[in-house]
Amino acid sequence: MDKGSHEMAGVKKYFTGAAVLTGTGKIFKSAVTVFQGGKILDISERMDIPEGADVTDLSGLVVTPGFIDAHVHMGLCSEGFPAEMDDTNDMTDPVAPQLRAIDALYPDDTAFREALSGGVTCAQTLPGSGNVIGGQGVIVKTKPDVTERMVVRAPSCLKAALGENPVRVYTPKGKLPGTRMGSAYLLRDAFVRAQNYIGKHMAAVKKDEPGERDLGMEAVSMVLDGLLPLSVHCHRSDDIQTAIRIASEFRIACTIEHCTEGHLIAGWLAEKRARVTVGPSLTAKVKIELRNKTWDTPLKLWENGVHFCIITDHPVIPIEHLNVCASLAVKAGLPPEEALKAVTLYAAEHLNIQDRVGSLEPGKDADMAVWDGDPLDARSKVVRTFINGEMVYDRDPAGRTLPRTA
Numbered sequence: 568m569d570k571g572s573h574e575m576a577g578v579k580k581y582f583t584g585a586a587v588l589t590g591t592g593k594i595f596k597s598a599v600t601v602f603q604g605g606k607i608l609d610i611s612e613r614m615d616i617p618e619g620a621d622v623t624d625l626s627g628l629v630v631t632p633g634f635i636d637a638h639v640h641m642g643l644c645s646e647g648f649p650a651e652m653d654d655t656n657d658m659t660d661p662v663a664p665q666l667r668a669i670d671a672l673y674p675d676d677t678a679f680r681e682a683l684s685g686g687v688t689c690a691q692t693l694p695g696s697g698n699v700i701g702g703q704g705v706i707v708k709t710k711p712d713v714t715e716r717m718v719v720r721a722p723s724c725l726k727a728a729l730g731e732n733p734v735r736v737y738t739p740k741g742k743l744p745g746t747r748m749g750s751a752y753l754l755r756d757a758f759v760r761a762q763n764y765i766g767k768h769m770a771a772v773k774k775d776e777p778g779e780r781d782l783g784m785e786a787v788s789m790v791l792d793g794l795l796p797l798s799v800h801c802h803r804s805d806d807i808q809t810a811i812r813i814a815s816e817f818r819i820a821c822t823i824e825h826c827t828e829g830h831l832i833a834g835w836l837a838e839k840r841a842r843v844t845v846g847p848s849l850t851a852k853v854k855i856e857l858r859n860k861t862w863d864t865p866l867k868l869w870e871n872g873v874h875f876c877i878i879t880d881h882p883v884i885p886i887e888h889l890n891v892c893a894s895l896a897v898k899a900g901l902p903p904e905e906a907l908k909a910v911t912l913y914a915a916e917h918l919n920i921q922d923r924v925g926s927l928e929p930g931k932d933a934d935m936a937v938w939d940g941d942p943l944d945a946r947s948k949v950v951r952t953f954i955n956g957e958m959v960y961d962r963d964p965a966g967r968t969l970p971r972t973a
Contacts (some may be wrong), residue, residue, distance in 0.1 A: 569806065579603045580871040580956065581616055584626030585937070590720065590926035592904050600630060602933035605955035610931055620931050628950060631942050632927050633688025633934030634889050635914035636823055638798075638844045638878040641678035642692050642707075642970045643671050646882055655695030657702075658736050661744060663755050664786035666702030668692050669721045674711045678886055682709040683960035685887030686949040688937030689719060689915075689924055693824075696728035696800040697736045699744060703786055706918055708934075710959045719920060724822070725790050727754060728800035729809055731856050751809050758817045761787035796820040796919075802827040802856035811839050822917060826875070830867035837871045842917055845909075847880035849892055862899035869905050876914035877906070896941045903943050 580602055587595040587610055600607070600616040616622060618921055643654045654671035657663055672692060681689065689708055694701035703722035706800035710717065729750050737744055764784035771778035773883040790794045799810040802825050804810035814821035823829070827842040830835060836843065845864050868875045877893055879886050893906040901909075915925025923932050940947035 570721075573760055579608070579622055581614075581620055582625050582630060583616070583622055584624050585628045585630045587927060588630040588632075588907060588942070589928065590632040591928065592908070597626075598630075598936075600927070600955045605933055605957070606708045606952075607929055607931050610927055611849045618831050625937060629938040629940065629942060629947075630927070631936050631938065632911040632925060632953065633687065633936055633952065634877075634910045635879065635918070636682075636684045636687055636690040636886055636889055636910070636934050637817055637876050637914045637917045637923060638846070639690045639692055639881040639886055640695060641682070641690065641881045641886060642673050643668060643694070644882055645673050645676040646678050646681075649954045652662075654678055655693075655701075656697035656736075657694075661699045661733055661737055661742065661750075662699045662753055662770060663698050663702055663783070663917055664725055665759065665782035667705070667722060668694055668702060668712060669705040669718065670709070672705060673713050674717060676887065678881060679709050679711045681885060681887045682881075683952045684949060684962070685889055686938070686952055687886055687889055687958075688934040688936070688952060688954050689920075690881075690886065691723055691918055693724070693798065694726045696726075696732040699728060699750050700757055701726045701728060706920060707854050708954050710954050710957075713932070714768075719725075719923070720918075721790070722786070722795060723918065724796045724862060725786055726798050726800070727963045728808075729754075729806040730800065730802055731854060731948075732800065732859040746805065747809070753814065753861070754813055754958045755816070756782075757787050758791065758813075758860070761782060763823065764788060765791065768906040791817065793820065796822050798822045798824050800824045804828040804831045807832065807841075812840060822880075824866065825880070826868075827857055829873070830861065831859065833867045833871035833873055836868070836873045838873075842874045842875075843868065844874050844917065846878040846886050846892060847875075847883040849879075849884045849888065861897050864907070865909065866900045869901060874913065874916065875909060876917045877909040878914075890947070891937045891945045897943050905942055 572825040582600040587598040634803045640655050652843040691706045693704040704724045706723045707717040761784045768778050790797050801807045801890050823843040893910050899904045914926040915921040935953045937951040
């Protein structure tokens with residue numbers, strides 16, 4: 568970092584006049600937001616601002632936390648690239664926990680810039696669902712940069728898949744899984760083999776004999792040890808139940824990804840204290856697993872007390888339209904404050920990074936989106952986006968949208 572950057576890191580910056588939706592349910596009609604060194608210091612309706620301070624007047628605009636998409640494939644499935652360059656699935660073995668999304672992440676995928684234009688500042692990029700175990704995910708901030716500078720957490724989860732996709736991939740190859748039973752078996756078998764691997768490793772440690780490493784079993788062992796959640800692609804209610812059944816058997820943390828038929832078993836999901844993502848809902852019912860897809864799912868989950876967040880599954884739905892997905896959930900009856908949380912705080916909690924992002928509170932990262940209207944109105948546009956207090960997107964660099972300073 569050069570001298571100028573060091574100096575800027577110490578400058579307090581003030582946003583004034585904007586309505587602030589904190590993501591916690593607290594709303595300021597006109598507030599002062601102060602941040603420094605990439606962190607939020609305070610938000611208040613009244614605050615003494617020193618003479619000569621760095622102040623930006625946002626009167627008439629709305630500030631929200633940067634949106635978070637907890638389930639995407641951007642950087643792996645890059646927009647405009649041919650299918651041969653799709654890095655989401657390495658479909659040669661149905662159990663491939665040793666694969667790491669970070670190793671295929673392409674920071675110059677145009678989706679990252681599009682994310683900023685939609686106020687999305689953080690996302691979890693995952694391997695696809697062609698394998699029963701597809702590899703390890705990564706959480707990144709969406710400003711394109713050297714990969715390691717973008718990373719919030721790597722690995723972030725172990726991605727698994729039940730239902731149609733692995734069966735469709737491996738049946739023509741004459742390999743398991745050929746049925747849902749086969750997928751469940753392969754998932755259980757991976758955890759049993761990892762348990763045996765851990766036992767052998769511990770025995771070798773006691774004998775002071777270094778054992779042979781197995782990168783796949785090391786990854787599965789991280790789930791068994793509680794270091795990673797198992798994030799399972801599930802659309803149908805039976806697959807959702809199987810994922811939770813297996814998680815219970817091995818006493819591991821599990822998230823349900825997509826949860827298309829979650830509204831059919833919402834009460835049971837609440838009993839199991841499930842954490843789920845919902846989406847991509849802004850699509851046609853292109854396969855039989857989606858025949859019960861409905862915008863009522865977020866509402867039913869909320870009514871039953873199930874923890875959920877809303878996702879795009881980019882590139883299935885372009886990530887910059889995450890706010891549109893939230894707005895359609897509101898149209899279906901979800902309270903606006905819950906819809907906002909579903910793409911901010913609840914998404915952060917789903918990823919277990921709520922200590923850093925997901926709401927505008929003192930001590931958290933200064934990741935913010937500035938809107939020209941209600942962020943849950945599909946007509947609203949992002950004016951500016953900030954990550955760690957740095958402006959990373961400006962819709963109108965000429966300054967006609969709003970004054971730069973006051």
